[in-house]
Amino acid sequence: MLRYANPTRFMQLSTPILPWLGGAALVLLAVGLTLGLSVPPDYQQGETVRVMFLHVPAAWTAMMAYGLMAVASLVGLVWRHPLADSAAKAIAPLGALFTALGLVTGSLWGRPMWGAWWVWDGRLTSFLLLLFLYLGYIALWNAIEDETRAARAAGILALVGAVNLPVIEFSVDWWTTLHQGESILRKGGPLIASVYLWPLFAMALGYTFLFLTLWTMRIQTEILTRRARSLMLAGEL
Amino acid sequence: MSALLLRDIRLAARAGGSAMLALAFFASVATLVPLGVGPDLALLARIAGGVLWIAAVLAALLALDRLFQADFEDGSLDMIALSPLSLESVAAAKIAAHWLTTGLPLALLSPLLAVLFGVKTIAALFVSLLVGTPAVSAIGAVGAGLTMSIRRGGLILPLIVLPLLAPAVIFGAGAAVGSAGALPLLGAFSFAACVLSPFATAAAVRLNLGS
Numbered sequence: 091m092l093r094y095a096n097p098t099r100f101m102q103l104s105t106p107i108l109p110w111l112g113g114a115a116l117v118l119l120a121v122g123l124t125l126g127l128s129v130p131p132d133y134q135q136g137e138t139v140r141v142m143f144l145h146v147p148a149a150w151t152a153m154m155a156y157g158l159m160a161v162a163s164l165v166g167l168v169w170r171h172p173l174a175d176s177a178a179k180a181i182a183p184l185g186a187l188f189t190a191l192g193l194v195t196g197s198l199w200g201r202p203m204w205g206a207w208w209v210w211d212g213r214l215t216s217f218l219l220l221l222f223l224y225l226g227y228i229a230l231w232n233a234i235e236d237e238t239r240a241a242r243a244a245g246i247l248a249l250v251g252a253v254n255l256p257v258i259e260f261s262v263d264w265w266t267t268l269h270q271g272e273s274i275l276r277k278g279g280p281l282i283a284s285v286y287l288w289p290l291f292a293m294a295l296g297y298t299f300l301f302l303t304l305w306t307m308r309i310q311t312e313i314l315t316r317r318a319r320s321l322m323l324a325g326e327l
Numbered sequence: 328m329s330a331l332l333l334r335d336i337r338l339a340a341r342a343g344g345s346a347m348l349a350l351a352f353f354a355s356v357a358t359l360v361p362l363g364v365g366p367d368l369a370l371l372a373r374i375a376g377g378v379l380w381i382a383a384v385l386a387a388l389l390a391l392d393r394l395f396q397a398d399f400e401d402g403s404l405d406m407i408a409l410s411p412l413s414l415e416s417v418a419a420a421k422i423a424a425h426w427l428t429t430g431l432p433l434a435l436l437s438p439l440l441a442v443l444f445g446v447k448t449i450a451a452l453f454v455s456l457l458v459g460t461p462a463v464s465a466i467g468a469v470g471a472g473l474t475m476s477i478r479r480g481g482l483i484l485p486l487i488v489l490p491l492l493a494p495a496v497i498f499g500a501g502a503a504v505g506s507a508g509a510l511p512l513l514g515a516f517s518f519a520a521c522v523l524s525p526f527a528t529a530a531a532v533r534l535n536l537g538s
Contacts, residue, residue, distance in 0.1 A: 219490045226487040233477045242534040243473045247487060250469055250527050254491050257516065261494035264512070265501070 097173055097313045104306050111303040118296030125289035132286075138202050143289050145195035147297035148188050149217065155185035155301065156220065159227075160252035163245035173309075175241035176316075178248065179231060180308035184301060186224035193217055212266040216259050223251045237316075328412060328420050335424030345390035346428040353386040353433050357440045368445040375444035376452055376503030379437055380496055383456055387429045387463045388488065392481035394421055394471035395532060408536055418528035422461075422468045422521070430460030448505045455502035455513060462495045462517040465524035472531030495520075 122143060132139035159181040166174035196214065197207050208214065227244055234240035339346045360378050361371055398404035407417055434456035441449045470488040474480030494516050501509030 219493055222486065222490040226483075226490065229483050229486055230473060233474070233480070233483050239476070239534055239537075243531065246469070246527060246531050246534070247473060250466075251491065253523070254466075254494075257494050258490070261497040261512075261516075265497045 097176075097316075100173060101310060101313060104310060108303065108306055108310075111299055111306060115296055115299035115303050118292055118299055122289050122292030122296050125292055129285050129289060135203060138199055139286065141195055141199040142286070143293045145192060145199060146290060147294040148192040148195060150294055151297045151301050152185055152188035152192055152217075152220065154298070155181050155188060156223070156252070156255070159185060160248050163248040166241060167245045167249070172238075172241075172316075173313075175238075175245070176309050176312040177305075178245060179241065180305055180312055182224055182228045182231070182244075184304055184308070186221060186228065188297075188301070189217060189221045189224060193221065210266070212263045215266070216262045219258055219262070220255070223255070227251070328416050331407065331412070331417065331420045332424050332427075335421060336428055339390070339424065339428035345393065346432060349386045349390050349429045350432050350436055352389055353382050353436060354440065356382040356385060357443075361444075372445040372447065375441060375446045376448075376455075377496075377500040379440060379444070379452065380456070380459075380500045380503060383430075383433045383437070383460060384463055384489075384492060384496060386433060387425075387460060388467060388485055390425065390429050391467040391471045391488070392474065392484050394425055394468060395475040395535075396471070396480060399475045399535065404532070405536065408532075414529035414532055415525045418468060418472070418525040418532065422464050422524060422528070425468065426461050426464040430456070430464055434460060448503065451505045451510075452503040455499050455510065458510065459495050459499040459502070459513050459517055462513075462520040463492060465517075465520040466491050466495075468528045469524055469531060472528045472535070475532070476535045 126140050126143035129140075131137045159178050162174045162178035162181065165171060166178055193214070196217075200209065201207050227247055230247055231240050231244045234243055357379060360374075360382075364370065364374070395404060398407065408414060434453060437456050438449050438453050441452050446452060467484075467488050470484045470491075471480075473487065474484050477483060495513070498509050498513035498516060502513050
């Protein structure tokens with residue numbers, strides 16, 4: 091794997107793949123949206139069930155992004171590889187974006203279904219905390235001027251967050267079961283009819299490819315920025 | 328290690344130190360709450376556990392940003408790092424000193440504030456703060472280590488540390504009102520934080536010292 095971690099090789103490999111990733115994202119999202127808009131409305135949720143196709147994949151992608159960021163940070167800390175640092179740095183804004191998207195779509199769904207824009211439900215709260223973890227990571231990275239130091243500091247934070255995330259999840263669940271016994275807030279239930287499952291899968295894959303496309307583009311930008319900076323420094327000397 | 332611990336405690340306890348400031352901050356936040364929500368004692372008694380816990384966490388954060396920064400700026404952290412003591416032990420000593428000068432006094436003051444709030448479960452509140460505040464010092468120390476080279480590190484520190492402290496506040500406020508199972512969970516969280524934090528904190532300090 092480390093053989094492919096060379097920035098030049100990464101650029102060579104990723105540039106031809108990028109259009110395919112983007113194309114796959116486009117096709118899958120188009121298919122998912124078409125399917126999602128053509129399924130019959132749910133007998134309970136009505137038309138608002140369609141929000142799920144935007145909401146659930148966003149939440150999945152946001153969590154996957156944090157996992158990938160933690161892995162990239164670990165690789166960066168252990169093998170001191172700048173490409174892993176770039177990869178971790180490139181994920182954070184995307185992860186924050188998908189988290190925010192999940193929160194906003196959830197809120198838009200919650201208004202007609204629960205009668206409130208926001209409720210202090212376990213999942214909502216832990217997702218809000220996830221957003222803050224992302225924001226803290228980005229803020230820490232921006233606050234330290236030295237690139238390598240910033241990468242390592244942010245990497246430690248990402249790992250501490252990754253260790254703590256299951257505990258946060260658990261504590262928030264414990265907290266909601268403590269404060270509200272009734273479970274009116276249960277989403278949909280575990281059984282989803284297969285008509286809804288297909289668009290959901292298509293959208294989930296579409297989101298994943300979209301995320302991979304954007305991630306690759308951001309890593310490339312990061313590599314090019316570093317090169318431009320070192321060329322500028324060489325020019326000044 | 329004990330020399331370092333004593334030095335930090337003395338620095339915090341003397342004039343201009345952080346121990347008294349944290350206590351005063353804790354008390355003033357707790358005083359502002361009744362002014363904000365009204366003097367209804369039944370309501371205050373119900374929210375007191377959460378309010379005092381939040382006030383305690385904020386008060387502990389107040390002293391955190393200088394935990395390593397002060398020593399980093401005047402160079403004494405370099406000297407400490409050169410000593411035969413491992414950075415992990417240094418981190419543990421710093422965490423212990425921070426807790427002894429903020430967490431412990433805050434817990435000791437809490438029964439008095441609990442009386443003012445009309446709390447029935449004073450002992451539970453006191454024990455929850457006693458057990459839970461080490462986690463605040465431990466997790467906060469990681470943040471303090473990460474931000475020590477940033478000039479306005481005190482601004483970014485809460486953003487980093489507060490989401491990580493969510494379990495402490497949840498279990499702590501739960502234990503303060505005597506919810507079943509909250510105190511063991513709080514203890515477990517606090518213990519795990521205290522055991523793991525010195526390693527993460529030492530890594531953070533190490534990278535900022537550039538060695």
